[in-house]
Amino acid sequence: MQIRHSSVLLCPPAYFTVRDVKNPFMHPERAVDSARALEQWEALREAFATAGVVSYAVDPVEDLEDMVFAANQAFVGNGSLHARFAVPSAMRYPSRRREVPYFARWLAAHGFEVVDLDLDVDAGEYLEGHGDLLQHPGDAHVWAGFGFRSSPSGVSRFSAAMEAENVRVTPLELADETFYHLDTCFAPLNSEAALIYPPAFTSAALAALRTGWRRLHEVDRNDAFSFACNGIAVNGYFIVAHPSAAVVETVRGEGLVPLVVDTSEFEKGGGSVFCMKTFLD
């Protein structure tokens, strides 16, 4: 079954910059070219339009330099208790916690039930939205990465809340700090297949993934570093930055058309296409 979406939430990169080191890709001494970042963001929005996805945007806020990474501030899902709900994140880094209310407010104003878990960051309960929480296409099942950004207790609080929504959650422990979010080392392509960078997972996590997917296509370290697993499968396309020939062949083999965008400015912040959006349906 193909992954289909009709709308997506983004945030313009008006104040995007690299100030500190939240992940190993970030080097504050490498300046961001803001004009180029805006062009790349607009090209991403065009790519969504090509794929038939309508985009919405949260207004960017001065000083919230990572807000462009719109995947992280909330988990948006469908459940049996709430048809359209959003779980606000508890970000590990205080600077990013300030982004969350802006997304929660936007989502509430657009018809989403906000399911606040009141996560206690002082007790180490971290949860980072779609950076770590990836929906299994066509199934009420979420794969939940933890270890570097989301924490075991954050994921178990999420999992408990999802019981009421009839959504199953499978925790996956991450093992390589370079691949700090699940969306940096794992990309669902359809309900049966995904791209994966195996060394980013513990053996228990790999075993769980192998039972849940028919085809796990392994990418090499270069492709993983180039954010191949941060691509987005949607409506027959695979939106991705600089894929190798091997990645192109794999996604074509799964019936997807590669749609290549440049995210080089955002990669300075440790993110590519998947990090920059939250699907709304």
Ligand code: ARG
């Ligand atoms: N600089 C951001 C951070 O470290 C990048 C977030 C990327 N988002 C993602 N879903 N992987 O928080």
